[in-house]
Amino acid sequence: MSISSKIVDDVVAAGIAFVTTVPCKQLAGVIDEVEARPEIYHIPSNKEDEGMGLCAGAFMGGKKPMIIMQNTAIGVTINTLATLTQFYRMPLPMLISYRGELREPVACQVEMAVHTKALLNQLLIPTFHFHKEADAEELPEILSYTFMCNKPVAILTDASFWGGYGDQ
Amino acid sequence: MIRSEILKEIAPILRDQLVVCNIGIPSQELHAIDDQPSNFYMLGTMGLASSIGLGLALAQPKPVVVIDGDGSILTNMGTLPTIANNVANNYILMIIDNGSYGSTGDQPTYTGKKTSLAKVAEACGCERVVECKDVDTGAVLQDALDSGEMTIMVVKCDSGNAKMPVITMDPVVIRDRFMKAVQA
Ligand SMILES: Cc1ncc(C[n+]2csc(CCOP(=O)(O)OP(=O)(O)O)c2C)c(N)n1
Ligand SMILES: [Mg+2]
Numbered sequence: 001m002s003i004s005s006k007i008v009d010d011v012v013a014a015g016i017a018f019v020t021t022v023p024c025k026q027l028a029g030v031i032d033e034v035e036a037r038p039e040i041y042h043i044p045s046n047k048e049d050e051g052m053g054l055c056a057g058a059f060m061g062g063k064k065p066m067i068i069m070q071n072t073a074i075g076v077t078i079n080t081l082a083t084l085t086q087f088y089r090m091p092l093p094m095l096i097s098y099r100g101e102l103r104e105p106v107a108c109q110v111e112m113a114v115h116t117k118a119l120l121n122q123l124l125i126p127t128f129h130f131h132k133e134a135d136a137e138e139l140p141e142i143l144s145y146t147f148m149c150n151k152p153v154a155i156l157t158d159a160s161f162w163g164g165y166g167d168q
Numbered sequence: 169m170i171r172s173e174i175l176k177e178i179a180p181i182l183r184d185q186l187v188v189c190n191i192g193i194p195s196q197e198l199h200a201i202d203d204q205p206s207n208f209y210m211l212g213t214m215g216l217a218s219s220i221g222l223g224l225a226l227a228q229p230k231p232v233v234v235i236d237g238d239g240s241i242l243t244n245m246g247t248l249p250t251i252a253n254n255v256a257n258n259y260i261l262m263i264i265d266n267g268s269y270g271s272t273g274d275q276p277t278y279t280g281k282k283t284s285l286a287k288v289a290e291a292c293g294c295e296r297v298v299e300c301k302d303v304d305t306g307a308v309l310q311d312a313l314d315s316g317e318m319t320i321m322v323v324k325c326d327s328g329n330a331k332m333p334v335i336t337m338d339p340v341v342i343r344d345r346f347m348k349a350v351q352a
Contacts, residue, residue: 049215
């Protein structure tokens with residue numbers, strides 16, 4: 001079974017039924033899986049803060065939400081994380097592609113990679129880092145932890161976790 | 169009419185609906201005019217009322233009325249294609265288009281100049297878009313509720329704010345009582 005379908009199996013098993021995405025090359029397989037599952041309402045958003053708004057509404061409507069995005073979106077979502085998700089105490093698992101780590105072919109991605117953990121840390125967001133495929137075994141625990149504590153929680157997934165960048 | 173006069177007039181319609189209200193003075197006005205557990209007041213996060221309301225409408229069956237502003241729609245313009253392509257027939261987006269950033273002192277926005285939000289919404293694919301005058305807001309809102317179709321309202325009105333107190337309710341209380349109203 002592919003790592004993408006394993007991840008989305010865990011998402012479905014956690015009762016998550018509302019997923020918003022903004023693509024990253026590394027997340028393409030997961031997004032395809034999300035789209036394919038009848039248990040999940042997949043709503044692509046145009047910007048990640050918009051997606052977090054959708055997730056806040058879905059949560060208040062009784063659905064467990066999730067956002068899938070790239071780490072370059074941390075900057076544009078800080079205000080939303082602080083004044084919506086955290087201020088109103090809402091849970092939000094964030095599956096994040098951690099661009100700009102080892103095996104990264106695009107130099108520009110490194111510029112946000114060096115800020116990613118610092119920003120999450122500054123926001124007091126619980127952060128988990130998947131570097132090897134076996135790290136994903138903790139995903140079910142991370143998801144139940146997120147809905148236990150009603151916080152945004154970051155899951156950073158780097159290139160080594162995804163097995164590199166294919167032909168690049 | 170200014171926003172607060174419109175809100176006073178439509179309060180009897182709003183009190184039976186789930187309402188998501190825009191940041192700043194709009195929420196302060198609604199809170200002072202007719203506070204209800206079924207009102208979700210945004211205390212920050214300019215721009216996301218329409219998105220929060222859409223997520224809510226897609227997640228459960230009760231009608232949702234979003235009271236938004238022209239400035240907030242302009243800052244989150246990507247919301248309109250998402251709304252158009254994820255039709256929720258229990259969703260009404262009411263944009264109070266006063267042509268200004270009201271809460272921050274009525275600085276003009278582009279909708280008071282060349283930009284038409286109704287046309288933008290149509291171009292984005294929204295199918296039921298109604299632009300109306302302030303005096304017609306109640307009738308158009310009731311009609312939208314009765315239609316059972318997703319509706320985008322653009323209410324053209326005057327710029328100006330009523331002086332109302334800041335909302336001091338804890339955000340978790342706002343959220344908790346709102347969720348209870350959703351489930352009721
Ligand atoms: C990111 C961000 N920038 C600026 C502000 C300040 N601000 C709060 S409300 C507001 C105006 C909103 O205008 P509109 O949505 O048209 O609502 P109105 O008050 O006119 O009804 C602004 C600029 C903010 N809260 N957040
Ligand atoms: Mg305005």
